[in-house]
Amino acid sequence: MLGWWYARGGHRGELIEIDREPPLQAKFLVDVNRADWPELIQLPGVGVILANKLIAERESGGPFNGVEDLRRVNGIGPRTLERIRPYVLPLPNDREVAAEGVDPQPAG
Template sequence: MDRIKEIIDEYKLKIIITLFVIIGILLIALFIMMTGQHSDQSDSVQNSQMSSTNNMQHANQTSEGMHRHYQSEFIDIEGAVKRPGVYQFTNNMRIDDAVNLAGGLNSSADRKHINLAKKLIDQQTVYIPVKGEIKGIPQSVNDNGDSGSGSNSTDSSNGSGKINLNTADVKQLQTIDGIGEKRAEKIIDYRKSHGNFSKIDDVKNISGIGDKFLANIKAHVTL
């Protein structure tokens, strides 16, 4: 028993130092483990925030795309183009772009009376004339880039104050006394189906239009 006490007394200091070392190692290991867990949690939070941000950006892009979809604009291009019809267009597009959407100009198209640089407008009707259809010298382009006073690519009044039955759109036709929206649409539909009027009297070929109506409008229209 005395021998054991002597051994303990002899190695007491070493035993204490060893215990401190072991405790220190345990504390360091515990600290490392806690630090690692905190780092993992931080990474998880950061990844979650990044994922949330990406989802919000995607949602915003989707919302913007839907907004643009519902703001779609359309134009009706007729006349001497390869594929006449209604086409969707975007902001800042020109008549030249509309012509390309319609397959390009026919060989019979009269380029001298077309302002290809004019901006497109929603619900606009663009009519491309054939050679010889419009008489006279083409109007000079004004400061706004328009080649005429109408919304079409050609001048629907020909500078005479009269409305051109072959180029006027629905709104322009309605400026004539006696022509409402329905009659204007009938004139446009007839023109699309049968081509341009060769004489003003051809208007009587349209259902619901007779001699009395022709007499009322004859002084206000031209070809």
């Protein structure tokens, strides 16, 4: 086997060309009305404590009806809100839900 490899030019040190696909670009989005703490801590500026506060507020105060509604959580100020805004799935506001008759948390 080694002889065959050597005879086929295996010792010349030539590089093998490999076709590579371009890397996939995936956008990371979080549904703050359904996410558990491991998903929430992926958001910039959100650690375990703030993630648990988000979950507690969601459970006690109901679902978030818009990104601005996240300000209900103690610890999310304007700066944190702007940092996480690009990663939060669009949330329906109350009027859209009422007008369309859509459940903001479909059964799943």
